[in-house]
Amino acid sequence: MVAPRVFRPAARLLSSRLSTPLRPAFTQTACAPSILRARGYASEAISGVKEVTVRDALNEALAEELEANQKTFILGEEVAQYNGAYKVTRGLLDRFGEKRVIDTPITEAGFCGIAVGAALAGLHPICEFMTFNFAMQAIDQIINSAAKTHYMSGGIQPCNVTFRGPNGFAAGVAAQHSQDYSAWYGSIPGLKVVSPWSSEDAKGLLKAAIRDPNPVVVLENELMYGQAFPMSEAAQKNDFVIPIGKAKIERPGSDLTIVSVSRCVGQSLAAASELKQKFGVDAEVINLRSIKPLDVETIIASLKKTGRLMVVESGYPMYGVASEIMALSMEYGFDYLTAPAARVTGAEVPTPYAQGLEDMAFPQNDTIVKQAAKILRL
């Protein structure tokens, strides 16, 4: 078994490589204060930590990156005058003007292709999809034009483009507007894929994505946009970036490793509290943050500690993110497992409209608790 090999050069490379800025540090002086910064919070004066919604964190990230780099612009449906279908781009048109905040017609393949072309020509476009469901119209451009060109050109033609928008299931919008594309994009070499959960994740990962010289897909979650999270003082600064490819242990624990991503991180944390309350067990919850590259070391290190692995995500079960992590646990962590690894995923069904049925199609807190209890034989 060659399992431990994964630990070999990784830690060293991580510190040396991912912390290096990928392009010259931008000037942070003379920025007009972001629309968020102008707003006051009661807690701000006390601790420096403030409550920020995921939506506002994304908005702040966009505003800071547009401010910092003239090559950056955002285009997409309703991003400018309408202020964003989900208001993520609110205020950006007023602040940066129509040259850099661009409403497109409803032509995903077309405007995605234009974003890719502009990136090939040296600009740093941010291409917003109203939802990733619509990006399927443009997935050829994302995969064949954006992700593969650098390799196909022998490394002479980079493509610094960011694709972003809400992903995953939403509430009561039925099958065509409710699915998770993590596995789709996560399987493509040449792409990087991140999926934030909290406001800090959202800001740090989106900024990292925009700065990364490769095509990056940022899979946000519509249901999280309105949720507020505390944001540290460091995260409020305009140099806050989260390295792509590094997971975060949201809750340390010793009995079970729960690997999760995006909205399911919150559910997993709730489930972990319940497990502690009901059974006195300590689950470790890992927030993946990055789908590709995947932080295998953090997962395996945790698995080594707890001996048990459960993956919680809301994509389809077949050939998905959970499947991949479980396969990796076989390859790198088999000797440490004391129970079969398990997964909680979306059900293998097109998303139904009726609420009760929809609830059955996606992981709920009690689904997670039940599955965890089963692994732990509680």
Add this chain to the structure above:
Amino acid sequence: MLFRTVARQAAPLRRQAFAPITRRSVTTDAASAHAENIPKEDDKPFTVRLSDESFETYELDPPPYTLETTKKELKQMYHDMVSIRRMEMAADRLYKEKKIRGFCHLSTGQEAVAVGIEHAINRMDKIITAYRCHGFALMRGGTVKSIIGELLGRREGIAYGKGGSMHMFAENFYGGNGIVGAQVPVGAGLAFAQQYNEQPNTSIILYGDGASNQGQVFEAFNMAKLWNLPALFGCENNKYGMGTSAARSSALTEYYKRGQYIPGIKVNGMDVLATKAAVQYGKNYAISGNGPLVFEYVTYRYGGHSMSDPGTTYRSREEIQRMRSTNDPIAGLKQKMLEWGVTSEEELKGIDKEARAYVDAEVSEAEQMVAPENSSRNLFEDIYVRGSEPKWMRGRTVDETFYY
């Protein structure tokens, strides 16, 4: 669709979309032009009068039927076309010798398009095309050696042996794209960047008559017009999309009218001078802030769609023979140059010989290149920009995982 309710009222079209135009047919006769009083000096400009069948336009005043050129330029154009043809013939041979793998699409017969365009623009203008790209790669500054090296999968190839026949890149040349039609919005993005950066340049965006029916071509037209991008869309109409003739694939085979609200020019793509004149005119039109144009380069491919296609099941041998003998772009230019007294038979033979010797030498150098080492480093390099790679990429097994 969610949130997509109110479409804003479209701006009224400036012109009537299908105004009747004078019907003339663009000739593909490569030798129909005229010039007098040719100066002695090689680089002294003189005026060529183009055949009045060189263009047809749609919602657009035709380009001038005259072209300023020099003896030197004409000879260079001739040299370029001969070089492309010689290179394509070398590719043909190497493919048949099984040294070139996969798909290989040759542009024999279509040389005047690549050469005419290049002579109309400068190095800061951008070009993107589909998979029939060898000639464009050469014109954009690729060497014969690097192009043939690429076809052979060598590291000295223009894309380090990673792209092959369909994916060649150079400065301001954006491929070499394999997904039919996908390069058209990408090309509009290149024009977008030129506008964004306020550059006085244009993007030449090429696609075939087959690709012209792809939906995203029209998406790109729409945004290019809406945003007034300096984009010169160009359908290289070689009459067949693989084996399907234009008439069997397209409800409207007048591809230069396909832009509907975008003016168009149909040009004799077998005449390198007409092509240059049209593109030069188009470039000035686009960079003067008039927005995009849709070109149709009427051309013909002598070979099959790709190397596996004999090219004879969907068209007659007579048709191919007729085009070769009466419309050949190289023979056409040659005839004109002789007629006008630009050069002598002897000098042309010299150019021919020189071009062939140059290509042959480069090809044989390419053939001497050794196959790349089958190392993990060679396999996994350049998936991501250097310095920004993940820590590793997985091989076929865990053991083959490659660490950057």
